[in-house]
Amino acid sequence: MIPAAFDYVRAESAEQAISLIGEHGEDAKFIAGGHSLLPMMKLRMAQPSVLVDIGRLSDLSYVRDAGDHIAIGALTRHMDVETSSVLAEHVPLLAHAAGHVGDPQVRHRGTIGGSIAHSDSASDLPATTLALGATYIAQGPKGTREIAAADFYQGFFTTSLEADEMLTEIRVPKMDGAGWSFQKFNRRAQDWAIVGVAAWRRGDDSGVGLVNMGSTPVLATSVATAIASGASVADAAELASAEADPQKDLNASVEYRVHLAKVLVRRALEESSK
Amino acid sequence: MTMTDPAAPATGNTVLGKRRLCKEDRALLTGEAKYTNDLNIPGALHLAVHRSPYAHARIIGVDLTAAAAAPGVVAAYSGVDLAPLWDGQPKTSNLAEYLVPAASDVPSITLGHTITPSPTNPLGVKGVGEAGTIGATPAVINAIVDALSGLGVTEMPMPASPYNVWKTIQSARSSQSTTAQGATK
Numbered sequence: 293m294i295p296a297a298f299d300y301v302r303a304e305s306a307e308q309a310i311s312l313i314g315e316h317g318e319d320a321k322f323i324a325g326g327h328s329l330l331p332m333m334k335l336r337m338a339q340p341s342v343l344v345d346i347g348r349l350s351d352l353s354y355v356r357d358a359g360d361h362i363a364i365g366a367l368t369r370h371m372d373v374e375t376s377s378v379l380a381e382h383v384p385l386l387a388h389a390a391g392h393v394g395d396p397q398v399r400h401r402g403t404i405g406g407s408i409a410h411s412d413s414a415s416d417l418p419a420t421t422l423a424l425g426a427t428y429i430a431q432g433p434k435g436t437r438e439i440a441a442a443d444f445y446q447g448f449f450t451t452s453l454e455a456d457e458m459l460t461e462i463r464v465p466k467m468d469g470a471g472w473s474f475q476k477f478n479r480r481a482q483d484w485a486i487v488g489v490a491a492w493r494r495g496d497d498s499g500v501g502l503v504n505m506g507s508t509p510v511l512a513t514s515v516a517t518a519i520a521s522g523a524s525v526a527d528a529a530e531l532a533s534a535e536a537d538p539q540k541d542l543n544a545s546v547e548y549r550v551h552l553a554k555v556l557v558r559r560a561l562e563e564s565s566k
Numbered sequence: 567m568t569m570t571d572p573a574a575p576a577t578g579n580t581v582l583g584k585r586r587l588c589k590e591d592r593a594l595l596t597g598e599a600k601y602t603n604d605l606n607i608p609g610a611l612h613l614a615v616h617r618s619p620y621a622h623a624r625i626i627g628v629d630l631t632a633a634a635a636a637p638g639v640v641a642a643y644s645g646v647d648l649a650p651l652w653d654g655q656p657k658t659s660n661l662a663e664y665l666v667p668a669a670s671d672v673p674s675i676t677l678g679h680t681i682t683p684s685p686t687n688p689l690g691v692k693g694v695g696e697a698g699t700i701g702a703t704p705a706v707i708n709a710i711v712d713a714l715s716g717l718g719v720t721e722m723p724m725p726a727s728p729y730n731v732w733k734t735i736q737s738a739r740s741s742q743s744t745t746a747q748g749a750t751k
Contacts, residue, residue, distance in 0.1 A: 479727060486729075547736075548729055 295333035302345040306431055306460060309346045314433055314456040316342040322458060323347065324367055327394065327402040328410040352405070352460060355379055361427075364462045366405020370417075371396075373404055383464050385472040385492055389420040392474065395482040408444075409459045411451045411508070412484075416476065418445065419509035420490035421462060423501030429461035436460070445508035470494035473563035475556040476503070479543075486543045487552040489532075491560035496520045500560065505536035505553055512536070515557060525565060529558035585682055611640055710734075718742060 299316075303309030313320050321340035323329055324347050332338040346352075352367035355376040362382050364373065373379060373390035380387050393399055393407070393416050407417045408428065421428075422441045430437055430453055444451050453459060472492040476485045488503030498519045502510040514534035518527060538549035593599040616633075618625060628644035658664035683690030693700035703724065710726055711719055717738035723730055 477728075544729055545733075548732055551732065 293334050295330070296336060296339040298333075298340055299342045300345065301342065302348065304348070306346075306349060306352065306458060309344055309349070310431060310433060310456060310458055312342075312344045313458070316344070318455050320344055322409070324406040325369065325398075325402040326406075327398050328406060328412060328415070346458070353403075357382065358463070361463045361465050364404055364464065366409075366459045366461060367403050368405070370394075370399035370402050370404065370407075374399065382466040383424065385467065385474060385490060386417075386420055386424060386464055388472075389416045389474045389490055392416055392476050398482075404462055405459045408462065409451060409453060411445055411449050413445075413448075413506055413508050413510075414484040414504040415509075416474075416485065416488060416490075416503055419488065419501035419503040420474070421464060421501075422509050422511050423490040423492065423499040424464050424467070425499060426465070427463040428459055429463065430454075430457040431460045432457035438463075442511055448507040467492055468494065470497070471564035471566055473560035475560045477552055477556060487538075487549055487556055489553070489556040489560045491557065491564050493519065493561060493564035496522075498561070498564070500532075500557060502532070502536055502553060502557075505533065505538045505549060507537065507539070510536045512557065515561075519561070525558060525561040529554050529561060532557035586680065714738065 301312055301316075303312055309322065313322065319339075319341035321329060321338070321343055323343045323345050326347070329338060329340075329343075333340070346367065349367050352365040353369070353372065354363070354365040355368060355372065355378050356363045357378050362378060364379075370390045370393045374387055376387060390399070390404070393402060404417055407415050408421065411418060413419075418441075422445070424441075426441045428439045428441060428444055430439055432454055433456055439452055444453075446452055470492045471494070473489070475489040475491075477487050478485050485503045487505060490501040490503070492499050496519060498516045500512040500515045502512055512532055512535055514531040515528045518531055519525075532553040533550045536550075536553060538544075538546050538553070540546050540549075544552070590599070628646065630642040630644055633639060633642040684692045706726055707722065707724060710731060711722060714722070714731075714735060717735065718741070719734055719738045722734040
């Protein structure tokens with residue numbers, strides 16, 4: 293429960309943070325809310341040599357209406373995502389999902405950018421923003437670039453962010469009144485989902501993201517394709533795990549995860565179709 | 567293992583297996599029981615302790631004159647008065663100085679069990695401890711097993727997590743289909 297020794301520097305701006313991380317090399321890590329990284333450091337599953345603290349970059353904490361999408365600063369705490377009136381109106385699925393992350397203490401410290409950059413497939417917000425077709429903005433020494441959520445998650449805790457890049461903004465398309473549902477199956481409210489589903493639907497258009505159904509968050513494209521071609525919700529839900537590669541753990545076998553994914557996708561689509 | 571009638575008295579003694587009246591109950595229930603506080607030994611003095619009303623305060627002095635002058639008070643001390651008696655050190659700082667009875671000091675004891683079977687269930691068993699929590703688990707498991715009895719389920723492992731219930735259903739279904747296949751051969 294005691295992390296390995298590490299150095300600590302606090303960045304006062306995004307530019308300084310990026311220059312610090314470049315200076316300290318590959319073993320340096322950004323830390324924002326610390327609610328994913330610190331537990332892993334205490335278990336010594338992560339042993340960064342330097343932590344670059346970006347937790348006080350308050351200019352990266354915002355939720356803005358940007359026309360066809362909502363722009364969310366990477367340092368926006370889960371609680372601020374959950375209670376944002378802009379998101380409640382335009383992307384209610386994301387606000388609702390943020391309210392299911394961990395417990396109130398975690399939601400007051402953890403950030404949406406931290407959760408996405410940490411890229412735990414069992415986390416709620418990576419799969420939710422993936423289902424919503426979000427775009428992530430990364431800033432590096434050479435400037436900023438856009439990364440589609442579908443291209444972002446590369447593998448187990450691995451993203452397409454370069455070592456000297458920082459996730460600065462999450463852009464989520466407005467849902468324009470689409471039906472939506474967030475299904476999180478766990479045994480205690482504050483736990484990670486054993487399996488979770490974030491879904492939206494507007495007529496033939498839909499998006500379904502799966503939590504904890506593989507080494508990365510999973511976009512269930514087969515389900516969306518089936519809905520687009522007129523399949524019933526029940527039939528589409530049978531394809532829930534087509535893109536998934538679930539692993540077994542203490543909570544569930546592979547077969548149980550597949551079963552849960554089908555049931556939860558069906559429930560999510562039923563709720564989204566109302 | 568052989569089963570015996572739990573209500574049958576054990577043989578060869580006059581105590582074991584018999585219902586007994588508790589001797590102390592009358593005094594306890596009627597309020598006549600005597601406790602240490604009720605003892606009135608002639609000449610015994612009473613002790614009262616007054617502590618600082620402030621947590622974590624620095625004591626700069628204790629004025630005992632009013633306490634000592636109060637009617638009936640024999641003596642009043644503060645920590646300053648008592649410190650020279652023991653240099654401010656505990657007299658018994660370890661178990662070599664503070665003797666507790668060791669195994670060899672304990673008198674010979676014969677253990678016996680009193681057996682009073684419960685008349686309310688076939689096994690005569692009783693719950694001990696947090697009796698309110700004992701019944702919940704078998705009640706819930708019985709309800710689940712009853713709900714799944716159509717699949718031929720007669721028992722399931724605890725805890726009744728969704729995963730365990732699902733596994734129980736899956737295994738019952740697969741053994742049913744195996745039986746059905748066997749029957750069609």
